[in-house]
Amino acid sequence: MGKVINIMSYNEKRLNRDFYLVDAVTLAKNLLGKILVFKGERYRIVEVEAYMGVNDKAAHTYKNRRTKRTEAMYLEGGRVYVYFIYGMYYNMNVVANKKDTPQAVLIRGIEPLDYTEDKPSTNGPGKLCRKLGIDKSYYGYDLVTEDEMYIIDDDYEYEMVESKRINIDYAEEDKDRLWRYYIKGNKYVSKK
DNA sequence: GCTGCGATTATC
């Protein structure tokens, strides 16, 4: 059947473990423009933010804070870190770097490539999780070995913009770091 | 066992 064949062809271009075993800033830049495949439908990653871990005051794992909530960030790169925020939204991160180096990349905007709907609400980290149905059941999910969701390579051409990260005013000097990256002009980049 | 807040969003 056609759907299965499509999934198989996407899988040939799936990013392997080594792709994720780099620091969060490098991974964030490398993830931009790549394609997230979720239940057989493709979404281009158009906006991301890097959270650099133990020395980043904006990161949930600043000073090696290790709790039930942040545990997934300590997994090997390529796993998924999902957290619940403001009492109503989930946010999805791709874990970066090797095991026990708790860094991650927040997915803030994705552009549907196979969608029929006029303008799906996937511009924003909370909105895209709601649209795809990503919740705590994906906590610790492995993008390298599991098949419901994964990321594939693509040679899409775009212009990258660097900016400060959003809504981290508590992060003191780290709030000014240019660790947010997005595709210039893409309409699925969250508001700013 | 309490308390306060947050890697957001929609609406005022």
Next chain:
DNA sequence: ATAATCGCAGCG
């Protein structure tokens, strides 16, 4: 500019 809304980190 602010309300909505609640899991959980921090506290002692």
